[in-house]
Amino acid sequence: MERLYAPWRLNYITGGAPKKAGPTGCIFCDRPAEVEEKDAENYIVRRGAVCYIILNAFPYNSGHVMVLPYRHIASPTELTAEEGCEMMQLTAAMTDVLTGIYRPDGFNIGMNVGAAAGAGIAAHLHMHIVPRWNGDTNFMPVIGDVKVLPETLPQTYEKIVRYFEQNGQ
Numbered sequence: 001m002e003r004l005y006a007p008w009r010l011n012y013i014t015g016g017a018p019k020k021a022g023p024t025g026c027i028f029c030d031r032p033a034e035v036e037e038k039d040a041e042n043y044i045v046r047r048g049a050v051c052y053i054i055l056n057a058f059p060y061n062s063g064h065v066m067v068l069p070y071r072h073i074a075s076p077t078e079l080t081a082e083e084g085c086e087m088m089q090l091t092a093a094m095t096d097v098l099t100g101i102y103r104p105d106g107f108n109i110g111m112n113v114g115a116a117a118g119a120g121i122a123a124h125l126h127m128h129i130v131p132r133w134n135g136d137t138n139f140m141p142v143i144g145d146v147k148v149l150p151e152t153l154p155q156t157y158e159k160i161v162r163y164f165e166q167n168g169q
Contacts, residue, residue: 026072026121026123026124027121028054028068028072028121028124028126029070029072029124031043031044031054032044032047032052032054032070040154040157040161042054043055043057043153043157045065045157045160045161045164046090046093046094046164048086048089048090049082049086050069050070050071050080050082050083050086051067051068051069051070051083051086051087051090052067052068052070052090053065053066053067053068053090053094054066054068055153055156055157055160056128057153059130059153059156060108060130061130061131061132061133061136062102062131062150062151062156063098063101063102063104063129063130063131063156063160064128064129064130064131065094065098065128065129065160066126066127066128066129067087067090067091067094067126067127067129068087068124068125068126068127069083069087069125071083072123072124073124073125074113074114074122074123074124074125075113075125076111076113076125078125079125087127091109091127091129094129095107095109095129097160097163097164097167098129098131098160100163100167101159101160101163102131104131104132104133105132105133105134106131106132106133107129107130107131107132108128108129108130108132109127109128109129109130110127110128111125111126111127111128112128113125
């Protein structure tokens, strides 16, 4: 029998988190509040004026990122015009970046607003961008309730940041 080791997934399976939330109690507020020198450690791949992009710590696929306003809001109805515009601009830019890196066949892009809709952190609005490939669902998630990812979060982070740098974005 072949064995597959993915120790970084243990936090997800056991319900743990890679880092605890800091002083505000919201990981999506605490991470960008830290100095930019910690962006790699915090997986923040891009900062805008009112929104930022961060890797999902428990990705569905390699390249799974989220676009969030810095401001702690729970609903799209609370977005300012500037936040809504930048959120969509960063979403479009990130879709181009992920296409350049991974060449996916498509994307799932969207928000789960509220716990009842499946938002894991319902108190802070976030837009998911998930690269998808034809046939990217196999028996592992269906039978084994396990998702196999071909790279680690630090590898994904490095690819995305390097792409931004190399393409002058």
